[in-house]
Amino acid sequence: MLxxxxxxxxxxxxxxxGAEPERLLERSRLEGLTLRxxxxxxxxxxxxxxxxxxxxxxxxLARGCGFSLELLSLRGGRQTGRLLRRRRVLLLSLLLMGAVLAASQLFVWQFRVLGCERLSRGQVLRALADCGVEAGTFAPGIRQEEVRSRMLTLLPELEWMxxxxxxxxxxxxxxERRETPELRRTAPADIVAARPGIIRxxxxxxxxxxxxxxxxxxxxExxxxxxxxxxxQPPRQLRAMAEIRAETWRELIAVCPLEMLRIREQGAVSRRFSLLLGKNLRYLDWIPGKGLDECVTIVHEYTVGAEGLFALPLTLRVEERRALLPTDAAADRTEEMKAALLRRLEAETDGEILETGFSVGRRDGLLIVTLQAHCLENIAQTREYVP
Amino acid sequence: MKHLPLVQKLGEKLELPGEALGEPKLSIWGDRLALLENHGGILHWSDELLALRWGGGSLLLHGADLRIRAMDGAVLLLSGTLTKLEWKE
Structure with a gap:
């Protein structure tokens, strides 16, 4: 910067x-000149x-020390001023750019959402837009308290923002609001079997x-x-507590259509470019390539500015359309479904999995993957008395 | 025993940094860069040697491709490959 x-x-x-340049350096030092x-x-x-x-x-000083001085080059300063005076369009463009940059700082063009765990960035931004804060909002006009109150009403999951x-x-x-921890309950209850099995x-x-x-x-039961x-005494009602470990035989099923549409990674891509100036104005728009009937649209947005410093109200939006191709799910989804079933079994089982086996079948255009598992698990489930 | 000037004695008592009292100071980053403050003037400068008036004596910095990156009334920034430092009374 300096x-x-x-x-x-x-x-x-x-x-x-000249002779002995050190003499001149010494004199210039004493004069306070800065040489680089x-x-x-x-x-x-x-x-x-x-x-x-x-x-x-x-x-x-050079004259005084008997030195000859030759000017090699001049940079910046008046030379730049003269250059800009000759190139008025350039000067005006620079001034205009500076003015646009200064004015754009008064409006919000870029959002960063921090602290989301269960809520998505999109949910927060949509709720914020409903509160009047969106791209192009006049920044000094944002009333923190009002926005916060409305946001907390719109998104009950929020504790503070x-x-x-x-x-x-x-x-x-x-x-985000934290789930209230469940307090130890004391209502009378039985322990019932969560699933059939043989008690061990x-x-x-x-x-x-x-x-x-x-x-x-x-x-x-x-x-x-x-x-x-x-x-x-008459019968006493209390809250039963127990751990009942039993051998269980589980069967989990996953189903998906045999024929699925997948996004094609390469080829047959149609792109649509838009240049957004400000909030709504679409300055440029063209579609090279052919339109596609069966397709998905992926939107990429590139805002002009320096990351973390400022953003200009100029955004290049690229809408990429990719073809969807029918693929045989049995070929590449079977392993994926098996892994998902295993994950589900592990999440649902309070104990150990002794043995597993899979069977894969096709019926009525569907791919059916079945997981049979033999487990040793806690089947105790609390069931409160219904008054 | 060498007698220190009164200002230096006072500075020591008050625990003031030496450069604040005009004493020369040398800082070196690796063997590539040296910052010399409050030196008394350049005695000699070439690609291999920089000699400076340093307090009551002189300081000699030997090296290769020695260049003065910047200098003003109080500070001199030297770059190059330093190989040897020498003080002379």
Missing amino acids: HLWERIRGLARVELR HLESLDACTLRAELRQEELPALER TVNVSGSRATVLVR SCTVLEGLALAEPGDAVLEG ILVSGSVESLS
């Missing part, structure tokens, strides 16, 4: 010739760069055990009762 400022003020490169990029060509010649405004002082505008860029900070072990912490290891149980009999 160097740029020096260039604007104007720099001169000179060649000095010194080059010693030989014992009597050196080159240096200095500010144009210091040139007369150096000339005077704010919009920080810096130049033409708005940073939307959101904090029972650990009852509270309640009356009705099943024991070796029993085969069906889904929904009461394993531990919350109603405890007493000889002297």
Whole structure:
């Protein structure tokens, strides 16, 4: 930046010739001149760069020391001014650009959303647009409190949010509401079987055990009762607690159409270019290539500006249309479906998976993948009494 | 024993940095760049040697392709490949 400022003020490169250049350097140092990029060509010649405004002082010193001074080049300063005066269109363009840049800083053209976990960036931006904050909004007109109140109403998942505008860029900070942790419940309840199986072990912490290891149980069958009999008192109702481990046999099914449409990666692409000036004005628009019937549209937007510094209200939008090709799902989706079924089984099983097996079939234009699994898992499920 | 000037004595008592009192200071980055502050003037300069008046004596910086990147009344920035430093009374 400092160097740029020096260039604007104007720099001169000179060649000095004379006996003992050190004498001249010493004199210029004492005069307070700033010399840069010194080059010693030989014992009597050196080159240096200095500010144009210091040139007369150096000339005077050089004369005093018996040195000859040759001006090699002048850069920046008046030379640039003269150049711009001759090229008025260039000067006007630069001024216009500066004015546009300054004016564009008053409007929001770029959004950055931070802190989203469950909500998507799109949801936040759409809600923000409903609150009147979108591309092209006059930044000083954004009322933080009003936007926050409306956003919290529109998106109940939000706990807090704010919009920080810096130049033409708005940073939307959101904090999502945390799920209230479930408190320990005390309502009377039974323990029932979550799925059919053969019980291998029972650990009852509270309640009356009705099943024991070796029993085969069906889904929904009461394993531990919350109603405890007493000889002297009426039956006591409590919340049964237990861990019942049982061998279970699970069957999970995944289905997808045999013929699917896939986005073609290469070839047959139609692109549509749009240049958006400001919020709505579409300045340029053309469609090379042919339109496609079965296609998906992928939109890429490139905003003119420097990332993190500023953005101009000029966006190049490329809408890329790609053909959808029918493909045989059985060929490449079977493994994917098997992996998905395994993931689902692991997520649903509270225990260990002893054995797994897959079967793949086709019926009525559908691909059916079935996972059979043998597990040892906790099947205890709390079921509260219905009053 | 060498007697220090009064200003230097005072500076030491007050724990002021030496360069604030006009004492010469040398900073070196690797063997490529040297910053010399408050030197007393250039005695000799060539591609292989830069000799400066340094306090009561002189400082000699030997090296190769030594170039003065910038200099003003108080500071001199030297670049090149430094090989040897020498102080002379």
